Amino acid sequence: xxxxxxxxxxxxxxxxxxxxxxxxxxxxxxxxxxxxxxxxxxxxxxxxxxxxxxxxxxxxxxxxxxxxxxxxxxxxxxxxxxxxxxxxxxxxxxxxxxxxxxxxxxxxxxxxxxxxxxxxxxxxxxxxxxxxxxxxxxxxxxxxxxxxxxxxxxxxxxxxxxxxxxxxxxxxxxxxxxxxxxxxxxxxxxxxxxxxxxxxxxxxxxxxxxxxxxxxxxxxxxxxxxxxxxxxxxxxxxxxxxxxxxxxxxxxxxxxxxxxx
Ligand code: OOG
Ligand code: MG
Numbered sequence: 619x620x621x622x623x624x625x626x627x628x629x630x631x632x633x634x635x636x637x638x639x640x641x642x643x644x645x646x647x648x649x650x651x652x653x654x655x656x657x658x659x660x661x662x663x664x665x666x667x668x669x670x671x672x673x674x675x676x677x678x679x680x681x682x683x684x685x686x687x688x689x690x691x692x693x694x695x696x697x698x699x700x701x702x703x704x705x706x707x708x709x710x711x712x713x714x715x716x717x718x719x720x721x722x723x724x725x726x727x728x729x730x731x732x733x734x735x736x737x738x739x740x741x742x743x744x745x746x747x748x749x750x751x752x753x754x755x756x757x758x759x760x761x762x763x764x765x766x767x768x769x770x771x772x773x774x775x776x777x778x779x780x781x782x783x784x785x786x787x788x789x790x791x792x793x794x795x796x797x798x799x800x801x802x803x804x805x806x807x808x809x810x811x812x813x814x815x816x817x818x819x820x821x822x823x824x825x826x827x828x829x830x831x832x833x834x835x836x837x838x839x840x841x842x843x844x845x846x847x848x849x850x851x852x853x854x855x856x857x858x859x860x861x862x863x864x865x866x867x868x869x870x871x872x873x874x875x876x877x878x879x
């Protein structure tokens with residue numbers, strides 16, 4: 619696919635997002651769209667956003683758990699980019715105006731304190747992480763009915779990222795048994811999803827390691843000071859106006875968001 623076509627598809631997705639309008643999956647019109655094209659479209663979409671004043675603050679991994687891969691019927695991890703404008707304050711609220719079909723999911727997040735590049739060990743990953751947090755991601759897909767049939771579609775759409783929220787508690791990652799944290803997500807006081815953190819790549823740190831490998835394939839590294847969402851531990855839950863969502867993670871406290879009515 620030409621760079622010109624990649625830029626055109628990035629603009630199409632960007633407009634759909636800004637207008638909260640669904641579009642058909644890109645592969646419908648472009649069945650030969652490759653994963654490489656898709657990451658180029660994603661990068662161009664982020665360039666459009668930074669040109670309007672947004673600042674990149676980190677990355678998200680997606681499809682790192684079996685539950686998510688089953689929910690979306692796709693089989694390998696992907697990444698997306700997080701900007702400052704996507705961050706909702708802890709215990710803050712969000713509006714569904716401007717969203718198409720938002721869902722929320724329980725995650726673990728890291729903040730790095732040094733640059734990471736290429737193949738790294740678990741120890742190197744932990745050395746480079748200043749903090750770990752409980753987090754939630756709010757997804758939204760620009761595709762009709764939140765359905766797409768291929769990895770290139772979801773990657774081009776910034777891996778369905780919309781908003782994220784980090785807990786106010788942060789802990790040094792070595793103080794926790796990271797693969798064995800119980801995570802419980804409640805909506806309006808009712809438990810809707812629960813899993814142990816090893817549902818995320820077998821160990822959330824492995825998501826970070828995998829992210830560095832994926833970035834390397836695109837000639838990129840993970841900058842110091844990045845926020846990294848390790849991927850959801852469970853399937854995502856559809857949001858509706860007035861919902862109050864709370865995630866509790868062993869050793870990491872809780873984080874909540876409310877949806878305005
Ligand atoms: C793709 C993004 C998946 C996760 O945490 O697994 C994701 C999607 O579900 O549309 O963010
Ligand atoms: Mg996610």
